[in-house]
Amino acid sequence: MSIVVDPETGQLQSERRSGLANTHIIWHADQLLALEEGSHPFTLSPKTLDSEGYGHYANGLSGPMTAHPKIDPITGELHGFGYMSDALGSAGMSYHVVDQQGVVTRSDTFTAPFAAMVHDFAVTRDYVLFPLFPLTFDFKRMEKLGSPFAFEPQAGAVIGVLKRGAPVSEIRWIEAPVCFVFHYLNAWNEGERITFDAIDFAVAPNFPDTDGNLPRFAEAQGTLTRWRLDLATCAVERTPLLDLACEFPRIDDRYAMKQHTQAFLATASQRQRGDGGLFHEVTHLNLESGATQVWDAGLGNGVSEPVFVPRHASADEGDGWLLATVYEATSQASSLVILDATAVSQGPIATARLDHRIPFGFHGSWRANE
Ligand SMILES: [Fe+2]
CATH class of the missing domain: 2.40.10 (Thrombin, subunit H)
Structure with a gap:
């Protein structure tokens, strides 16, 4: 058992x-x-x-x-x-x-300010961040809400900050704006100034509030957002980076924990066109220029998280390919598409078609054949 x-x-x-x-x-x-x-x-x-x-x-x-x-x-x-x-x-x-x-x-245990669902976190060269948003848990909600989890804004939001290598007793809990995040793109720090990019939601999508109300459509859209956290002053600032509903953000993983300039996401520029809430695009965002390249997988079709593969070990950041699965509504089958990460809007350079559907999943990785 x-x-x-x-x-x-x-x-x-x-x-x-x-x-x-x-x-x-x-x-x-x-x-x-x-x-x-x-x-x-x-x-x-x-x-x-x-x-x-x-x-x-x-x-x-x-x-x-x-x-x-x-x-x-x-x-x-x-x-x-x-x-x-x-x-x-x-x-x-x-x-x-x-x-x-x-x-x-x-593998050290500590007690958070409140019990919450915490799907992801962030690590820089010098710090580990444990952001807590108020998707809280209470068994007593089961009868009324059908779920022990609910979005409870009054619980607040905090970011636990720990210097890498320090004991968990030294975690500082810094007050943060109330919102909800499932996924972080990446994080880095310059001294005590920490920057991380996240997909922010106004509330926790797909979860009720404590009265049982589900989020409105507009509240359930993710926005790529840059967070700046100054440990000297505990100031937290947020800046939106992309005006597209998005999720499943990925970088060139060689840039993990240091400043990245390229981002890859599943997006939905036309969320209400009849795709049933699917992400129908793969988007490349150049964070230095602000330029985007978007590939639309077609009406009714849904894309997965784009996984970046470098062209070779010493290739420039973002020079490589993207792998994503695509569900095609008309054939009710899935395919794996390969996009040139530097020319996403040109569409797939290769497509591996299956005769069946791959159930929608979440995340994946590439490993070079050695
Ligand atoms: Fe996830």
Whole structure:
């Protein structure tokens, strides 16, 4: 049994080995890992995709691990975190670091200001950020709302900031504007000035508020937004970067944790044209010039997250290809498209067509064949 009830407290506790492993797939320390935020990483055979199970980190992780760990391109370290680490609905969180050999070097628990769903986080060369937005948890909501999670603006929003290498007791919680973020594009710091790009929502899309009201359409649109956080003054500023509804942001991963200038996203410039809420475009945004290149996959068709592949190891930032799956409504089948990342608006340079649909997923990675 993987979920048990603590006889003393009544809390639901889990061995974190019963998830769907359906959110992201990454390569780290010669391991192919399928990730889902309520569980430990699940290992697959990289040659056959056979399941190898949850044992990779043995008992090294305290609580679950996010599906959005950050791999440091310089050190090879993997940084991750977990929320509701000690029990479902708790404010317990954890911070994990796994070295480039796949050894857990730290997995420390701490208590957040409130219990919230925390899907992603951000890491710079010098800092780790744990942003908390008020998608809070309360079992008592189940009967009224059908969900224990609800968007609760009055709970506020905070960003936990930890110097890399420092103990979790030194996390500073800095007040932030109330909104909601699932995904971060990247983050960097210049001294105590931290910048990160996020997909901001006015409220938590697809979740009710505490009265059971679901978000209005206009509130459920993501906006790529630059956040600046000054640790000296605790000032937080936000600036929108792109006037397109978007999600699933990716960079050239070689620029993780330092300043990036190129962004790739799934977008929807015509959200209400009849696509049923799908993202129907792949967009490249040059953050230096502000220029965009957009490829529209066609009416009724939906694109996935665009995954960037560098043209070669020393290629310039953003010089390479994008991989995305496309669901085509007329054929009810999916394809994998390859776009030139420097000429996205020209459309796919290659398409691998399937005779069936790939169910909509979330995230993916590229690994060069070695
Ligand atoms: Fe995600």
